[in-house]
Amino acid sequence: MGLSRLSMLVVIATIFLPSIAIATEFIVGDDQGWRPGFDYNSWAASKVFHVGDTLEFKYGVGEHNVYKVDGSSFQSCTVPTNSTPMTSGDDHILLATEGKKWYICGVAGHCSAGQKLVITVLPNLSPAPAPAGPSLSAPSAPAPVGFVPAPAPIEQGPWSTKNKNKRAFKRFFQHY
Numbered sequence: 001m002g003l004s005r006l007s008m009l010v011v012i013a014t015i016f017l018p019s020i021a022i023a024t025e026f027i028v029g030d031d032q033g034w035r036p037g038f039d040y041n042s043w044a045a046s047k048v049f050h051v052g053d054t055l056e057f058k059y060g061v062g063e064h065n066v067y068k069v070d071g072s073s074f075q076s077c078t079v080p081t082n083s084t085p086m087t088s089g090d091d092h093i094l095l096a097t098e099g100k101k102w103y104i105c106g107v108a109g110h111c112s113a114g115q116k117l118v119i120t121v122l123p124n125l126s127p128a129p130a131p132a133g134p135s136l137s138a139p140s141a142p143a144p145v146g147f148v149p150a151p152a153p154i155e156q157g158p159w160s161t162k163n164k165n166k167r168a169f170k171r172f173f174q175h176y
């Protein structure tokens with residue numbers, strides 16, 4: 001009956017809509033923060049970054065900084081002369097676009113001592129499997145297949161079950 005399907009929809013929407021909207025904030029190095037002598041490759045390897053997530057670099061003010069660089073500056077630990085570092089000690093960087101991102105500390109010797117981070121940012125609404133549960137692609141196709149059986153006969157009595165379902169479906173999604 002329509003009601004049980006509706007409640008199923010509510011459950012599905014409750015579970016998956018928030019998981020789309022909530023972005024992750026990654027504290028670089030976790031409790032170790034941003035410092036030389038830490039393996040940021042291993043740190044990043046266990047994580048998946050998406051557009052909309054945030055990196056947070058934590059360090060003592062004046063001890064370190066954060067430069068966003070390109071791949072070759074990353075490899076050679078070259079501090080760019082034409083850009084300004086972030087120096088707040090608690091720098092938040094929104095990952096606004098997909099692709100590779102490189103960050104280094106500009107204090108002499110720190111980058112070559114491992115204070116460098118490269119990550120790959122994936123698209124926001126990736127159809128790739130989510131960490132928990134079924135596909136993220138479900139909400140992008142809000143009309144559940146099979147809810148209103150297709151092909152539905154065009155000519156129907158106004159109080160048919162199918163039309164009731166359609167109205168209930170519309171009412172349900174008016175809340176969004």
Ligand SMILES: [Cu+2]
Nearest residue numbers: 064105107110
């Ligand atoms: Cu440093």
